[in-house]
Amino acid sequence: MSRAHLLPLLMMLIALVSSAQAVAAPTPQEVDRSLSRAIRFLASQQQASGAWRAPQGESAAMTSLALMALMANGHVPGEGPHGKNMERAVRWVIDRQFPNGLFASQQTHGVMYEHGICTLMLAEVAGMVDEPLATRVRASLAIAVKLILQSQAVSKGQQHVGGWRYNPSSNDSDLSATGWQLLALRAAKDVGCDVPVASIEAAVSYVKRCSGRGGGFSYQPGDGVTPTRAGTGILCLEVCGEHHTAETIAAAEYLRRRPPRYQDGWYFYGAYYSSIGMFKVGGDYWTETRNAVASSLLAQQSADGAWTGNGSNEFSFGPIYCTSLATLALAVEYQYLPIYQR
Numbered sequence: 001m002s003r004a005h006l007l008p009l010l011m012m013l014i015a016l017v018s019s020a021q022a023v024a025a026p027t028p029q030e031v032d033r034s035l036s037r038a039i040r041f042l043a044s045q046q047q048a049s050g051a052w053r054a055p056q057g058e059s060a061a062m063t064s065l066a067l068m069a070l071m072a073n074g075h076v077p078g079e080g081p082h083g084k085n086m087e088r089a090v091r092w093v094i095d096r097q098f099p100n101g102l103f104a105s106q107q108t109h110g111v112m113y114e115h116g117i118c119t120l121m122l123a124e125v126a127g128m129v130d131e132p133l134a135t136r137v138r139a140s141l142a143i144a145v146k147l148i149l150q151s152q153a154v155s156k157g158q159q160h161v162g163g164w165r166y167n168p169s170s171n172d173s174d175l176s177a178t179g180w181q182l183l184a185l186r187a188a189k190d191v192g193c194d195v196p197v198a199s200i201e202a203a204v205s206y207v208k209r210c211s212g213r214g215g216g217f218s219y220q221p222g223d224g225v226t227p228t229r230a231g232t233g234i235l236c237l238e239v240c241g242e243h244h245t246a247e248t249i250a251a252a253e254y255l256r257r258r259p260p261r262y263q264d265g266w267y268f269y270g271a272y273y274s275s276i277g278m279f280k281v282g283g284d285y286w287t288e289t290r291n292a293v294a295s296s297l298l299a300q301q302s303a304d305g306a307w308t309g310n311g312s313n314e315f316s317f318g319p320i321y322c323t324s325l326a327t328l329a330l331a332v333e334y335q336y337l338p339i340y341q342r
Contacts, residue, residue, distance in 0.1 A: 037305030050088030116180025231274030
């Protein structure tokens, strides 16, 4: 067959492949149905105490993630079918706070992750609850924010200044722990908490030091870049008011070439950060990320509505963790959570 005859066939094949790729992206209705199943699963897993469980037991972090997943889908404490149970969950998390302001199910290694997640949840829920509960939320939130700021101010090496690590007393930093604290601080500032500008500026400088050559962000300055860290860095800068910086656009271009994949080590974490970060960047960056993440997530959802992380290193965190992060990633366009709003 001559080249002249092959060219039309080749063009037809390209058109068919492009059409298949276009159809592959889930429709909004398919995403809505997926989210409805996920919410039913999460609601079914709430404990009598009001908490949700990690594999090791009832967990303030898992409870906060599940609550935010419900809120991201339009459910409000005190209203609707889940209202009373959500209020119980908020109170349960507040009761897990230590006198120094720390949120943790147990005072163990890596508590700043749990603390940041719980602080973020309380800042997001502060404007959704009735006044008696809102008073408790705001009092709890104030000392939680104070602990985050104190942890940032611990004496650290030059490369680590401005960030956060596993524990309040850590003298180094990483982008992952820093991401949760910055989300918490931004949400807290939005509801009136005192967050000094200098603290945000120092955190922005740390995040930018994690920017890698050729696009993306690394776990710590000088490490290799990954899709998960790219999404984390983008969202950190965007929530701090650093819109469309050179570092952000370079990382967004990196994510266009290499979106989160299920076989990645921290897939659900990456889907969460990449979805919210790229939503704030907007344009084709968001559209391409939404389609890639939604297609991947819907393909992995179990019949009962859960995501389990089976086959990944997030499997050990349990289905509440995986399902909550997947739900939060898919629900970003609803913009029910204040932190999602552009």
